[in-house]
Amino acid sequence: MVQSLHDRPNNLLAAAGMMVAATVLGACDGVIVRLLAGGVHPFIIGFFRAAFGLIFLLPWIVKSGDLMGSPYRWLHVLRAGLKLASLLALFVAFANAPLSDVTAISFSTPIFLLIGACLLLGERMTPARAMSVGVGFLGMLIIIRPGAGGFDPALLFALAGAVLTAAIQLILKGMSGHDRPDRLVAWNLIAMVPLALLLALTVWKTPTSGQLMLLALQGVLGAASQGLITRAFSMADASFLAPLDFLRLPVIALLAFAFFHEVAGVSTWIGAAVIIAAIVTGTMARGRT
Numbered sequence: 001m002v003q004s005l006h007d008r009p010n011n012l013l014a015a016a017g018m019m020v021a022a023t024v025l026g027a028c029d030g031v032i033v034r035l036l037a038g039g040v041h042p043f044i045i046g047f048f049r050a051a052f053g054l055i056f057l058l059p060w061i062v063k064s065g066d067l068m069g070s071p072y073r074w075l076h077v078l079r080a081g082l083k084l085a086s087l088l089a090l091f092v093a094f095a096n097a098p099l100s101d102v103t104a105i106s107f108s109t110p111i112f113l114l115i116g117a118c119l120l121l122g123e124r125m126t127p128a129r130a131m132s133v134g135v136g137f138l139g140m141l142i143i144i145r146p147g148a149g150g151f152d153p154a155l156l157f158a159l160a161g162a163v164l165t166a167a168i169q170l171i172l173k174g175m176s177g178h179d180r181p182d183r184l185v186a187w188n189l190i191a192m193v194p195l196a197l198l199l200a201l202t203v204w205k206t207p208t209s210g211q212l213m214l215l216a217l218q219g220v221l222g223a224a225s226q227g228l229i230t231r232a233f234s235m236a237d238a239s240f241l242a243p244l245d246f247l248r249l250p251v252i253a254l255l256a257f258a259f260f261h262e263v264a265g266v267s268t269w270i271g272a273a274v275i276i277a278a279i280v281t282g283t284m285a286r287g288r289t
Helices: 002-036 042-064 074-096 099-106 109-120 127-144 155-176 181-201 209-235 238-260 266-288
Strands: none
Touching (some): 109 127, 127 155
């Protein structure tokens, strides 16, 4: 017991560090997709991201061994398919919409996660939770601006990516209680590669050497980010880790300005702040139940 009390602060610190690192890597992912936009189809980006990620982690996967010891089979395929769909939706959004707007919209994932937990896991939709969901949707509307002259349809893909990511996290939460984090990461990539290849073959065009370098970098960063997030969530509660993901917005705003001279609009920051407030409120309400 004494050992566990000493270990918990260390575990929390390590998990926080992993989450912050994954946040920075996730921001870099959006920049790479924008650099590839127009030259490489999203299906091909998805394939190479998964393939290079698998190659990068292959020595670690072989060393960890016992892949067949996983209690899941088709659930790995389902999660990989949903992950691929979420990535493709985000790729389309990153390629066509302001990077900061896409990132701010992706913060809505916990809102959809809360809805999913109530619908699928039997959690109660209390008035406080319902209010947080309503406020969260208000934040999304501020960013997307439907009906306004500045409405960007590409942001709907970002919204779809947030919904799919929430579904993945619901599945992952159940799986992580019965399987090792390393096996979850390994099987996700192993199952995703053939799924992504089938899509990529329908639009195949061999990337240039420069594009391949960016795709390889994206695959490595994506695999590292996924591994960090999976490991972090196995060491600490989601309520502790989730707020750290908000650092992604200032990071990607800086990168978007440095690479593409994009300046995040006022509505982006206001909408993101409203979404974050909704998530904090929802988390507090969840903790009281």
